[in-house]
Amino acid sequence: MAERSPTSHSLTPYGLSAPAFIVCAVFLAAPLIMVLALSFNTFTMATGIQPGFRLDNYIEVLTDDYFHLIFARTFGMALLIALIAALIGTPEAYILHRMAPAWRSAFLLVILGPLLVSVLVRTLGWAVLLGRNGIVNSALVALGLADRPVEFMYTMTGVIVALVHVLVPFHVLAVWASLRRLDPAVEAAGLSLGASQFTVLRRIVVPQIMPGILSGSLIVFTLAASAFATPSIIGGRRLKVVAVTAYDEFLNSQNWPLGAAIVTVLLVATVVIVLAYNRAVERRYAQVFQ
Amino acid sequence: MAFLELSGLIKRFGTVAAVDGLDLAVERGEFVSLLGPSGCGKTTTLHMIAGFVEPNAGRIAVDGRDMAAVPPNRRNIGIVFQSYALFPHMTVAENVGFGLEMRAVAEAERRARIADALDLVRLGELSQRFPRQLSGGQQQRVALARALVIRPDLLLLDEPLSNLDAKLREEMRVEIRLIQRQVGITTILVTHDQAEALVMSDRIAVMERGRIVQIGRPVDAYENPANAFVSTFLGRANLIRAEVVGRQGRRLRVSAGSVEFEAEGEAPDGPVTVSIRPERIGFVEIGGIEARVKVGLFMGEHWLYRLDSPLGELTLCQPNTGALPIADGQAVRVAWSADNARVLHG
Amino acid sequence: MTRNGPWALVFHGLFVAFILAPLVVVCLVAFTPEGYLSLPTRGVSLRWFRAILGSDFIPAFYNSMIVATAAASIALLVSVPAALATARYQFAGRDALTAFFLSPLMVPHIVLGVALLKFLSEIGLSGNYFGLVFAHVVIILPFTLRLALAALVGMDRAVEWAAWSLGASQTTVFRRITLPLIVPGLAGGWLIAFIQSFDELTMTVFVASPSTMTLPVRMFNHVTDNIDPLVAAVSAALIFLTVILMFILDRFCGLDRLLAGKGAR
Numbered sequence: 001m002a003e004r005s006p007t008s009h010s011l012t013p014y015g016l017s018a019p020a021f022i023v024c025a026v027f028l029a030a031p032l033i034m035v036l037a038l039s040f041n042t043f044t045m046a047t048g049i050q051p052g053f054r055l056d057n058y059i060e061v062l063t064d065d066y067f068h069l070i071f072a073r074t075f076g077m078a079l080l081i082a083l084i085a086a087l088i089g090t091p092e093a094y095i096l097h098r099m100a101p102a103w104r105s106a107f108l109l110v111i112l113g114p115l116l117v118s119v120l121v122r123t124l125g126w127a128v129l130l131g132r133n134g135i136v137n138s139a140l141v142a143l144g145l146a147d148r149p150v151e152f153m154y155t156m157t158g159v160i161v162a163l164v165h166v167l168v169p170f171h172v173l174a175v176w177a178s179l180r181r182l183d184p185a186v187e188a189a190g191l192s193l194g195a196s197q198f199t200v201l202r203r204i205v206v207p208q209i210m211p212g213i214l215s216g217s218l219i220v221f222t223l224a225a226s227a228f229a230t231p232s233i234i235g236g237r238r239l240k241v242v243a244v245t246a247y248d249e250f251l252n253s254q255n256w257p258l259g260a261a262i263v264t265v266l267l268v269a270t271v272v273i274v275l276a277y278n279r280a281v282e283r284r285y286a287q288v289f290q
Numbered sequence: 291m292a293f294l295e296l297s298g299l300i301k302r303f304g305t306v307a308a309v310d311g312l313d314l315a316v317e318r319g320e321f322v323s324l325l326g327p328s329g330c331g332k333t334t335t336l337h338m339i340a341g342f343v344e345p346n347a348g349r350i351a352v353d354g355r356d357m358a359a360v361p362p363n364r365r366n367i368g369i370v371f372q373s374y375a376l377f378p379h380m381t382v383a384e385n386v387g388f389g390l391e392m393r394a395v396a397e398a399e400r401r402a403r404i405a406d407a408l409d410l411v412r413l414g415e416l417s418q419r420f421p422r423q424l425s426g427g428q429q430q431r432v433a434l435a436r437a438l439v440i441r442p443d444l445l446l447l448d449e450p451l452s453n454l455d456a457k458l459r460e461e462m463r464v465e466i467r468l469i470q471r472q473v474g475i476t477t478i479l480v481t482h483d484q485a486e487a488l489v490m491s492d493r494i495a496v497m498e499r500g501r502i503v504q505i506g507r508p509v510d511a512y513e514n515p516a517n518a519f520v521s522t523f524l525g526r527a528n529l530i531r532a533e534v535v536g537r538q539g540r541r542l543r544v545s546a547g548s549v550e551f552e553a554e555g556e557a558p559d560g561p562v563t564v565s566i567r568p569e570r571i572g573f574v575e576i577g578g579i580e581a582r583v584k585v586g587l588f589m590g591e592h593w594l595y596r597l598d599s600p601l602g603e604l605t606l607c608q609p610n611t612g613a614l615p616i617a618d619g620q621a622v623r624v625a626w627s628a629d630n631a632r633v634l635h636g
Numbered sequence: 637m638t639r640n641g642p643w644a645l646v647f648h649g650l651f652v653a654f655i656l657a658p659l660v661v662v663c664l665v666a667f668t669p670e671g672y673l674s675l676p677t678r679g680v681s682l683r684w685f686r687a688i689l690g691s692d693f694i695p696a697f698y699n700s701m702i703v704a705t706a707a708a709s710i711a712l713l714v715s716v717p718a719a720l721a722t723a724r725y726q727f728a729g730r731d732a733l734t735a736f737f738l739s740p741l742m743v744p745h746i747v748l749g750v751a752l753l754k755f756l757s758e759i760g761l762s763g764n765y766f767g768l769v770f771a772h773v774v775i776i777l778p779f780t781l782r783l784a785l786a787a788l789v790g791m792d793r794a795v796e797w798a799a800w801s802l803g804a805s806q807t808t809v810f811r812r813i814t815l816p817l818i819v820p821g822l823a824g825g826w827l828i829a830f831i832q833s834f835d836e837l838t839m840t841v842f843v844a845s846p847s848t849m850t851l852p853v854r855m856f857n858h859v860t861d862n863i864d865p866l867v868a869a870v871s872a873a874l875i876f877l878t879v880i881l882m883f884i885l886d887r888f889c890g891l892d893r894l895l896a897g898k899g900a901r
C-alpha cells in the first residue's frame with residue numbers, strides 16, 4: 001500500500017475515509033444537529049410539538065429549581081464518584097503494578113473483565129445485594145451493626161456504591177496505563193539513593209502517574225454524569241439524575257423539546273468541563289505530558 | 291550513458307532536506323556503496339530509486355529511461371531492507387516465490403528458480419520454515435534470495451548486515467560480493483560501516499548531509515580523501531592545522547606550531563588541514579619530530595599509540611610483530627614520508 | 637520485583653471482593669428454587685434457567701445477536717479503509733477526520749439516544765433494524781477504528797514496500813500482505829465492538845422498537861417492573877457468555893490494551 005510520497009495530492013485517502021465519514025455524518029452529526037433544533041421548539045399537552053425558534057426550554061432548564069436540583073445532584077454525585085474511584089482505584093492499580101506478572105495478569109482480568117459485562121447485570125447485582133432483604137443488610141444485622149435493615153435502594157448511597165463499582169475499572173485502567181510506562185529502574189534508583197519506600201512513592205511514582213490519575217478521574221466523572229441504567233434502577237424515580245429526567249421527558253411526558261434542551265445542556269456542560277479540565281491539567285502538567 | 295543516473299535529486303521532509311541535490315551515475319554491473327553517517331539521507335535515496343518515495347526535484351533514469359512515472363511494482367528492482375521485511379505469514383519458499391508469482395511465472399519454473407535462489411544463498415533445506423524460525427543471518431539471506439530471484443535490473447541493499455554479529459557479518463560481506471559478481475547485477479549498497487564499503491565496492495560514494503562529497507574506487511577515496519570529513523570517516527586520520535609557507539609543484543612546505551614539514555597537494559598560501567594516516571607514521575631513531583607516548587592500546591593485529599607532539603596529539607599505528615611494545619611515557623621520534631601527508635581542501 | 641506488604645494485600649482482597657460481589661451474587665441467586673430473590677439455602681435449582689427458554693428474553697437475545705453482529709461487521713468494514721487512509725497517507729484534514737471518527741466517544745449515550753430517536757423518526761427509519769444497527773455502528777466505530785489503526789501502525793511498513801517492489805499492485809499488497817497481518821488485531825476489534833454493541837442500553841432504549849428490542853432493553857423494562865430470579869438467571873447466563881468471550885479476547889490481544897479506548901476522551 002503506501003503512497004508514493006507523504007505529500008501526495010491523490011484523492012485515495014478521501015475515498016477510503018468516505019464510508020466512515022458518511023456513517024458519522026448521517027448517524028452522528030445530523031441527529032445531533034436535529035436534537036439541537038428540536039430543543040428550540042415548544043410543546044404543550046394540547047398542541048404537541050410546535051416548530052419555532054424559542055428559548056423557552058432553556059429558560060425553564062436554567063431557571064427552574066427542579067432542574068437546578070437535578071443538575072446539582074447529577075454533577076455532585078459524579079464528582080463524589082470520581083473522587084472515591086480515584087481513592088480506591090489508584091492504590092489498587094499500584095498494587096497490581098507491584099505484583100508478580102502471573103498474578104498481575106490474572107487480577108487485571110478480574111478487575112477489567114467486568115467492563116465487558118453489561119452495566120445492567122452489574123447494577124442488578126447491586127440491587128440484589130442492597131435490597132431490603134439483601135445480603136448486605138443481613139450481614140449488617142447479623143453483625144449487630146444495624147438493628148433494622150438499612151434502606152439502600154432509592155438512596156444516594158446505593159447509587160454511588162453501584163456506580164463506583166461500574167466505573168472504577170476505568171480509573172484502574174488509566175492509572176495502570178501510566179504505571180506501565182514507568183521505568184522500574186527509576187523506582188529502584190530512588191531506593192538505592194536512600195529514599196524510603198514511602199518517599200519513593202510520594203516523590204517519584206505519584207508525580208509520574210498523575211496524568212493517569214487525572215485522566216482516569218475525568219473519564220469516571222463524565223461517564224457518571226451521563227449514567228442512565230444504574231441511577232434509574234437503584235435511584236428510581238425519587239432520585240432522578242439528568243439522564244433519567246431526559247428519558248422521562250421523551251418516553252413518558254412526550255415533551256421532546258424539553259428533553260432535547262436537557263440533553264443539550266448536559267452535552268455542553270460535559271464538553272465544557274472536559275475542555276476546561278484538560279486545559280488546566282495540561283497547563284499544570286505540561287512537562288509530564290511531553 | 292551510465293546504467294543508473296541520479297541527477298539533482300532533492301527530497302525534503304517538512305523543511306529539512308534529507309537528500310539535497312544528489313548526483314550519481316552507476317555503470318551496468320557495478321557495485322557502488324553509499325557510505326555516510328546516520329541521517330545523511332542514504333535510505334531516503336534508496337527509497338527514491340525504488341519508487342517508494344517521490345523526489346521533490348531531480349531525475350532518476352535506469353538504462354536511459356526516466357522512472358518518474360513508473361510505480362515500484364513496474365521498476366524491476368530488487369531491494370533488501372535493513373529490517374529484512376520478510377513476509378511473516380509465508381514460508382521461506384513462499385517469500386522467495388512471491389515476486390515470481392506476481393510475474394505469473396509458471397509453477398514448475400517457479401519451483402526451480404526458488405530452489406536455485408535458495409541454493410545460491412545456501413538455504414535449500416530451510417525452504418518450508420517461517421521467518422520467525424530463522425536466525426538473523428538466515429533471514430537476511432532469504433531477503434537476498436527474494437530480491438535476486440526476480441532477476442532485477444538493479445539490486446538495492448540497505449544496511450543488510452547491520453543486525454549480524456561481527457563474524458557472520460564478515461562472512462556475508464564476501465558472500466554477497468561473490469553472488470553479485472556471479473550474477474553480474476548492478477548493485478547499490480547502503481552502509482555506515484566503512485570497512486564494509488571498502489571490502490565490497492567497486493566504487494564508494496561518501497555522503498554527508500544529503501549530498502555525495504566524494505566518489506571513487508575504495509583505494510582512491512582512502513588515499514586521496516576530498517576533505518577532512520571523508521578522511522576521518524574512511525579510516526582514521528591525524529588532522530593537523532598548518533600554514534603553507536612554500537611550494538614546489540604539488541609538494542608544499544607547511545608549518546604547524548614549531549615544526550615545518552612537506553606535504554602533498556594543492557592549496558593557496560594560508561591555513562590548510564593536513565591529513566596523515568596513523569599507519570603511515572613510523573618510529574625512527576634519528577630525524578623526524580620528537581614526541582612522547584601517552585598510551586599504547588593493544589588492538590590484536592596492531593598497536594595504536596597516542597602521542598604528545600609539537601603538532602598536538604598524534605595517533606600512530608604499528609603492526610603487531612610480536613616485539614615488545616613501547617612503554618607509556620617514553621620519549622620517541624616519529625616520521626612520515628611527504629607523500630603520506632595530504633593537504634585537504636576545506 | 638518489589639512485593640506488596642500485608643496491608644496492601646488486604647486492600648487488594650477487599651477491592652477484588654467489591655468488584656466480584658455483585659456478579660457472584662447474581663449467579664448464586666439465579667439458582668434459587670424459590671419464587672423470589674434469595675440465596676439458594678434450600679437446595680439448588682435450575683428452574684429459572686429453564687424458565688428463560690419460554691420467555692421473551694429469547695427473541696430479545698436473538699435481536700441483540702443480529703444487531704451486534706451486523707453493527708460490529710459494518711463498523712469494521714468502514715473503519716479498515718479509514719484506518720488505512722490515516723495510517724498510510726498524509727492529507728489535508730487527516731487529524732480532523734480522525735477526531736471526527738473518534739468523537740462518538742465524547743458524546744454521552746443518553747444524548748445520542750434522544751438524537752437518534754428524533755432523527756430516525758424524522759426520516760422514517762424508526763422501529764427497524766437498519767436504523768438500530770447504524771446507531772450501534774456509530775458508537776462502536778471508535779473501537780474498531782483504533783484497533784485497526786493500532787494494527788496498521790504496528791506493522792513494518794517495509795514489508796508492504798517489499799511486496800510492492802516485487803511486482804504486486806497496491807490492491808494485491810493489501811490482499812496478500814497487509815490484510816493477513818492485521819487480521820488478529822481486526823478480530824480483537826470486532827469482538828470488543830460486538831460486546832459493546834451487545835451490552836448497549838442507554839442509547840438503545842430510545843431507538844429499539846418492540847420488534848427489534850434487544851436483550852438489555854428487555855431486561856431493563858423487566859427490572860423496572862420487578863427484580864426476580866428470572867432476570868437474575870438471564871444475567872448469570874450473560875456473565876457466563878461474557879467470561880468465555882473475555883478469555884478469547886485476552887488471548888487475542890490483552891484486555892488492558894483493548895479496553896484502553898473505552899471511555900477515553
Ligand SMILES: Nc1ncnc2c1ncn2[C@@H]1O[C@H](COP(=O)(O)OP(=O)(O)OP(=O)(O)O)[C@@H](O)[C@H]1O
Nearest residue numbers: 303307308326327328329330331332333334335482
Ligand atoms: N518519513 C520521514 N519523515 C520525516 N523525516 C524523515 C523521514 N524519513 C527520513 N527522514 C529524515 O531524513 C533524514 C535522512 O534519513 P535517512 O533515513 O535517509 O537517513 P540514513 O542515512 O538512512 O540514516 P541511518 O544510517 O540512520 O539509516 C533524517 O534526518 C531523517 O530524520
Ligand SMILES: [Mg+2]
Nearest residue numbers: 332333334372
Ligand atoms: Mg537508513
